[in-house]
Amino acid sequence: MRKAERFQRFLEYFTTHFPEPETELAYGNPYELIVAVVLSAQCTDKRVNLITPELFRQFPTPAHLAAATAEDIFPFIRSVSYPNNKAKHLAGLGRLLVEEFNAEVPSSLEELQRLPGVGRKTANVVMSVIYNQPAMAVDTHVFRVSHRLGLVPKTAKTPLAVEKELVRYIPESLIPKAHHWLILHGRYICVARQPKCSICPLTNICAYYARQVAPLVKNIPSLPAEENGLPSA
CATH class of the missing domain: 1.10.1670.10 (Helix-hairpin-Helix base-excision DNA repair enzymes (C-terminal))
Structure with a gap:
């Protein structure tokens, strides 16, 4: 054929x-999606969806995440894979969103990949799901x-x-x-x-x-x- x-x-x-x-990650806005996608690296969407409700109650906006340290974030994500690294990534992601992007999730591949913990796959997911751009995120399933x-x-x-x-x-x-x-x-x-x-x-x-x-x-x-x-x- x-x-x-x-x-x-x-x-x-x-x-x-x-x-x-639709994505099986639970989210309510672009900020929540990018956090969830960072957490989902080498982890199941089901596990991420179990922890994000409490995480987002504690850190509901990029500003709240920017004010947190990795140590503050870790207890809420300890059950995902590589929680230490991901806690550091999220703390840095929050700060960069606030300091350089006016607390808004950017829509371009180049800008998204500047965020800690965001590689090409994660950036493509955000571009595709949030901004409906023709971006193909290639994970292990794809x-x-x-x-x-x-x-x-x-x-x-x-x-x-x-x-x-x-x-x-x-x-x-x-x-x-x-x-x-x-x-x-x-x-x-x-x-x-x-x-x-x-x-x-x-x-x-x-x-x-x-x-x-x-x-x-x-x-x-x-x-x-x-x-x-x-x-x-």
Whole structure:
């Protein structure tokens, strides 16, 4: 199957069956989202959502976070991965937001990446989710699913290489949604160790399935969207 056709079928499926995907991080404004995304690095969204309500009650604005030290922040995030580093990042993030950005979360890749704890992936999430810009954040799920489906070549060995390949074939208007489609598919179906090919609706376009599964298992039917394991749209 040609790459352009694979992308077309991927986009057609999700625009039909899951047209309005959203991040699973809980947030109420751009400040809360960027804090949540920083905390979510190598940590589950579920765990982050458990701790952020109390964190935001204690530090409801960038100014409150800017006035805090890493030691002040640590007790509220101790259960996430790498809490010491993340506490330092958040303290610095709050100060920079207040001192250089008038307590507003910037919208450009360059400015976002100046904030402590914010790399290209985090910046792309904020640009996509908050500002609806055509930014493709590549996390472990996006990286894995893109390769398994055959959307990107084996030579795309870095997140940046995968990002560049994806944005070449996905219309700009759909890039913010495609980011979520790939993440959710990787989180619930195309999981790392044992992908759930038996309930995957994309086996007819999947390079991994054609190479690894189809020779062993014949005629596994695709399921309709409501049975495919993804959260309800």
